[in-house]
Each structure stands twice: as structure tokens, then as C-alpha cells.
Amino acid sequence: MTVTVRDLRSxxxxxxxxxxxxxxxxxxxxxxxxxxxxHDLAHLHPDARYRPLVAVADGEVIGTAQVHLAHDSAAPGQGNLNVYVHPEHTRRGAGTLLVNAAEEHLAAHGATRLLAWVLDEPGNRAFAGRHGYRASRSAHFLRLDLANGALPPLQDPPPGVELRPASAFAADPRPLFELDAETTADEPSDVDTEFTDYQAWLAETWRHPLFDAGLTTVAVVDGRPAAFSAARTDGGTRYATGMTGTARAHRGRGLAKLAKNDSLHRARAAGYTEAFTGNDTGNEPMIAINKWFGYEICGTEVRYVRELG
Known part of the structure; x- marks a missing residue:
């Protein structure tokens, strides 16, 4: 049964x-x-050289790769490839074919450092090692049972703080862009990210079909967004936190925790039954906060890095 790799056809x-x-x-x-x-195919920035790939056998997609340059990083030459094969179709060569095609594409567009997330399982880690990648940082996936779990009770915001949905900023979301850029810059990562292109953020984040502005909660101080918890939903029963953060000038006041709790309560009221989030394994404070909400670790992935040249 022959496996072939080609571009994803939008x-x-x-x-x-x-x-x-x-x-x-x-x-x-x-x-x-x-x-x-x-949406990603149509709207990711051209400088990302985004090229999703599929591995196909007998007309069925059995493997995937998301491939792009980290165009929003201050350090040039960094490429990302995340390869996943359906669990029922492993050990057929699809993963290797996808990695080879992804590396060729990234190298052709100037990548000198390749980064890939790999599930923290012996077979996956061995596969990355065989292809010349070395382990770096790691991150946890966490799951919360919204349908049956007990969320912390809602709390009134402190004086001078107001909770609003992100949809309240629909006429001018730029303040949310500025807050997202500041908090993302402080996230632990192998790649420093700088959000400087407002129009790209509108296309890739604000208008993304998974982004739920109605369930995203923003803590507002003196009329300006000070903290937020961004919600993503799949249109069914699953909800995920895209990013939770606080502006540097307002940290230490519990505003992000307040915003996330509000968003989770509203998501449950809207009928969502599962909530997901992720944390760097070294981000103990945020892991502790998520466990306070009732999240449990449900998986771990490891960032693998390969230097070209």
C-alpha cells in the first residue's frame, strides 16, 4: 500500500x-x-510560507504536517513543522515522508533552525531522535470536565475593574491586539514572538473561526483592557483557552484568574462540556491556577530542535 505526500488542497x-x-x-x-x-490557508501571513501537507494511502488522509516559518520572531531562520500520523496508520513511513518534505520546504525558504512539538511517548521521541532532533522544553495539555466538574464560584471584580466580553470591542479591537502582543511577548518559548502587524492579527486571530469573542472575557481598568482570557470553540461541545494574560502594569492582582473564571462559567452556561488549555511545564504558577479551576493534566509534548547547516 503506497503512501504519498502532497499539499493540502483548500x-x-x-x-x-x-x-x-x-x-x-x-x-x-x-x-x-x-x-x-x-481559514489558516487563506489568511496566514505570506512571510510564514505556510504549507500544510498530507500523507495519503488508498485515497485516505493518514498523516498531516503543519509547516511554516516563524515570521513573527525577531530571530530569522526559524521554521516549525508539526507532524502527526493517525494512530491506526503508524509504522508505514508516512511520518518520515512528511518530515522530509517539510524540511525541504523550510530549508528552501531560509530556515536554519527547525522546531517540532512531539508527544511525550517513547515511540514519538525515538522517531524525533532518529531524524536528528534534540529535546528542548516541554508543555502540558490540561482538560477540565465542564459538564460535571465544580468551578470555583464567581467573584465580583474589585473596585475600578469591569469584566466585558471581547465582543464589546468589535468596533475597535486594537486595544486587545496591544494587550495580546504584550502578554505573548512574555510567554515562555523557544521562539520569541513579536506581534507588530495589526492587520495580520485581525486576519489570523480576531477573525479566526475558532476564536469566540463572546466567550472571551476582558478585565478593563480605567477603560483599557488590563487582562483577558481568550476563548476558542469548535462549534460543538469543546472550548479551549487560547491565551490568558495580564498587562505588566496590572500583574499580581488576580485579574487574569478573574477573567478566566468568568469565561469558563459562561462557556458552561452556553453548553460546552469540555475545556482544554496548555502550559509550559516550568510555568508552575499557571499550572497551579489551572488545577485550582479543576483542570487535570491529560498529555505532555516535548519541543524538539534541529539545527541545519
């Missing part, structure tokens, strides 16, 4: 559905839908 529903199906089977902790894949 105009082919079977490709989009197959890509989403493989990702959900291999990595059930992240939200992905055919619509979100089509």
Missing part, C-alpha cells in the same frame, strides 16, 4: 476533513476543524 472538502480527523485522533487536546484549516 478547495477539497475531503482533504480538510481528513486533515482534521487525523489531528483530532492523534492530538485530541487541540481544537481543529475543516473551517479553521481553510
Amino acid at each position: 478547495g477539497a472538502p475531503a482533504d480538510l476533513e481528513g486533515f482534521a480527523r487525523v489531528r483530532q485522533a492523534a492530538l485530541p487536546f487541540l481544537l481543529v476543524t475543516p473551517d479553521s484549516l481553510a
